[in-house]
Each structure stands twice: as structure tokens, then as C-alpha cells.
Amino acid sequence: DAKTTQPPSMDCAEGRAANLPCNHSTISGNEYVYWYRQIHSQGPQYIIHGLKNNETNEMASLIITEDRKSSTLILPHATLRDTAVYYCIVREELPQGGSEKLVFGKGTKLTVNP
Amino acid sequence: NAGVTQTPKFRVLKTGQSMTLLCAQDMNHEYMYWYRQDPGMGLRLIHYSVGEGTTAKGEVPDGYNVSRLKKQNFLLGLESAAPSQTSVYFCASTSDRRSSGANVLTFGAGSRLTVL
Numbered sequence: 001d002a003k004t005t006q007p008p009s010m011d012c013a014e015g016r017a018a019n020l021p022c023n024h025s026t027i028s029g030n031e032y033v034y035w036y037r038q039i040h041s042q043g044p045q046y047i048i049h050g051l052k053n054n055e056t057n058e059m060a061s062l063i064i065t066e067d068r069k070s071s072t073l074i075l076p077h078a079t080l081r082d083t084a085v086y087y088c089i090v091r092e093e094l095p096q097g098g099s100e101k102l103v104f105g106k107g108t109k110l111t112v113n114p
Numbered sequence: 115n116a117g118v119t120q121t122p123k124f125r126v127l128k129t130g131q132s133m134t135l136l137c138a139q140d141m142n143h144e145y146m147y148w149y150r151q152d153p154g155m156g157l158r159l160i161h162y163s164v165g166e167g168t169t170a171k172g173e174v175p176d177g178y179n180v181s182r183l184k185k186q187n188f189l190l191g192l193e194s195a196a197p198s199q200t201s202v203y204f205c206a207s208t209s210d211r212r213s214s215g216a217n218v219l220t221f222g223a224g225s226r227l228t229v230l
Contacts, residue, residue: 032217043118043204043221044157087156091217102219104149104156 003027004088009109012082018075020108022088025069031091033064034102035073037084044087044104047073078112085109116140120205120222127195127229135190135225137205145208146188147172147219148180150201157204163188195229202226
């Protein structure tokens, strides 16, 4: 089962900031938080990841609480094309090798309204 | 740079038929994964590979086989297709996280399989 908890759906007005919350209370010290999104049956697309510090890239900002038990993905100026399912993920170590798997829960369905 | 390419994009099978889905990546990634996604669900890991010649089972491996004979290719096979295998299949790859510290996956566009 996914180790994260997200609201099933959210709405946002076009041009406004979209703030997507995620709880990951069992995260361990060396686990990254990843955000991906999936636009209507396309392959998931990487957005951003972080460990302890807040991160920003051309797509979004990631705010991680000091205790690392929750985070928020911020899309500063949401557009209609940002309508998608957003997944918050922490990694789980795979038994073989140094790899890991990303467990995708059901995510948050973000609808950006005109 | 094509990234991750999946073929075919669509396929309809009859129960009991066999087929192979091909995933090819041109990023020299070590790790490759096959996921399936059913309506309203997240992605579930079927099989994965940590390098050429190695494969391992994920969460839902039953009914599927895989092979990684070449580093750039990861094949997913259905020996005897069943209606329960109707799904969208996604392949993903990533580089060795021990060098990058993180595990950013690049996904293919998906292969939609219907088993009648």
C-alpha cells in the first residue's frame, strides 16, 4: 500500500495557485518525496522531488515540513493544462539490488476551472 | 532523444492468446519497470530489472514474464492472456540511484491491452 495520503480531488481557478497536500507520516530519514502527475491516461510525468529542503523548478515548488511528515506541491499559476492526477510518492526499497520502487496510490485529481 | 518507447500502443487479444510488449529506452538507464494501471487505480508494479540479464517480481507478477537480454530493452510477455489482464501497461526506466541519490522515473506513453 502507498505510504502517502492525499485528498482524492481538488479544484482550482485558472491563474491561481494550486496547493496540493500530502501526508507521509512514516517517512524515514533518507527517503525522498517525489511528485508526478498523469494527464488523462498518458504516462506519468515527473514534477519535482525533495529530501529536507524546499525545492523549486520551472514546473512547481515543493514545501516539506520540518518534521518531514507532510509536504505541499505548489503550482503557482495553474492553467487548464495542469488538470491531471497528481501523485505524491515516497520510495520503497526493492529486495533486489540497490533499486527501489515508487508506490503510486490513487493521487489527487486536480481540476483547473476557467 | 526518444526517451522510453513502448510498442504496440494498442492491442486486442482473445483469451488464451500470447503476446509481448516491448519497452525500449535510449538513456542508458540501469533500472527498468513494468506497471499496470486499471481504471481509477494507481500504478501497480508487475516486474522490474536492475540491469541487463536480471529481472525480479513486483507486486502483481502472476500471468506475466519478462526478459532483459539487452540493457535498452525490457520485454513483458503474456503467455496465455486472460480478461483480468485488460489494462494499460506503462514501462519506466531510471539511472542507478546510488549515483544520483534520487530515483526519477521516465515513463513511456503506455500500451492499452484488451483481452476479450
